[in-house]
Amino acid sequence: MADSSRGLRLPAVLREEPQFRLLFLGQALSVLGDRVIAVVLPFAVLSVGGDVRSVALVSAAQFLPFAVLALPAGVWADRLPRKRILIASDSVRLVCQLIAGLLLVSGHATVPQLVVLAAIYGAADAFFSPAITGLLPETVSVGNIQPANALRGMSMSLGSIIGPAIAAGLVALAGPGDALLFDAATFAVSVACLIPLRPRAIPPDPSVASAEDDTFLTSLKEGWREVRKRRWVEAGLIGISSYHVIVLPAIFVLGPVLAVQDFHGAKGWALIVAGFGIGSLLGDLLLLAWRPRFALRTSTLMLLGAGCQAAIIGSGLGVFAIAGLEVLAGICVTGFFSLWETSLQEHIPNAALSRVSSYDYFCSVGLLPLGNLVAGAVSAAVGLRPALLTMSALSVLVTLGILAVPEVRHLPRGDAVPVSV
Secondary structure (H helix, E strand, C coil), X not given: CCCHHHHHCCCHHHXXXXXXXXXXXHHHHHHHHHHHHHHHHHHHHHHCCCCHHHHHHHHHHHHHHHHHHHHHHHHHHHHCCHHHHHXXXXXXXXXXXXXXXXXXXXXCCCHHHHHHHHHHHHHXXXXXXXXXXXXXXHCCCHHHHHHHHHHXXXXXXXXXXXXXXXXXXXXXXXXXXXXXXXXXXXXXXXHHHHCCCCCCCCCCCCCCCCHHHCCHHHHHHHHHHHHXXXXXXXXXXXXXXXXXXXXXXXXXXXXXXXXXXXXXXXXXXXXXXXXXXXXXXHHHHHHHHCCECCHHHHHHHHHHHHCCHHHHHCCCCCHHHHHHHHHHHHHHHHHHHHHHHHHHHHHCXXXXXXXXXXXXXXXXXXXXHHHHHHHHHHHHHHXXXXXXXXXXXXXXXXXXXXXXXXXXXXXXXXXXXXXXX
């Protein structure tokens, strides 16, 4: 009889890398909590008497610290043990969500309190992202970096699908305060998984000055120097910026507005978003098994497909056709990000990895509000569909320019990474 359990085996990276197992377990649940809160937070603000402006204020309070602290956070993540930074970040966010949840449950929450707690939460979140990018290579062998990133992407994709359902249930059955307490519990699990984590020591690269030996400002400049001496990193940051400034406003701003007009409102938009989520999962599964010979070239080619998201939404097709095309877009988006991050982790010396990745987060999260504002103004001037088609056209042109950079097309895989054609 065939061994039916073979089909149920964990991915190889989880079987072979016990330290990554700890990291992944805690973060997978924490990501789920984050996706729940993304849905619940506006309802929490409205439940205490806030209005649309209050919702925007709380959202801005959570985002602005990230934009301000992303680059300094990269320096600290290269100077201090990254595990400690993750524990500190999760602990602060746990306390923020616990206090906010208890205030909401007890009926004592106010909008100013939620603004302050959101700002503290955002500041802690800013330190988390560069630190985990630098920590991941310390928990896996070089050959397992790509599947580790694919699994992280899968947890985010699943969280985006499951999280809203959990959020809706918690709000309906209990209230937004209980949802925040649920998020606090996920941070507690993450801290419990991080405490026994034992990252491996990576030998220092003599070509990179240690952040621990420099002043803070010198370390910040060294991080920028590591970016500037690699044309493929500069080109990749342009790609990251173009996607977040030009394309993503189609998802966060213009798409929902068009859905109200043409896609039967939230119901139709949910179907389109679900199609994207399914594509993201398929892309993550693909990257667990397929390791392209030129990861950065493949990532940039996938950015071409990712950039078509705006045109797909503004295509004038029916909801089901758009949802089907969004499956393909989801594959491209998750492939773009996973392979880009893998390229950074395979080629940037570990001592500078958090600083370099902090520019990535600054160019993505930091510039997204600018894109939202510009997209809103352009769509008001020329109309929703023309704006969406123009956004994709600009993204494709930028990506073709990135592909013209030889270092992007020919960057090899990291040492000892098995590849497939």
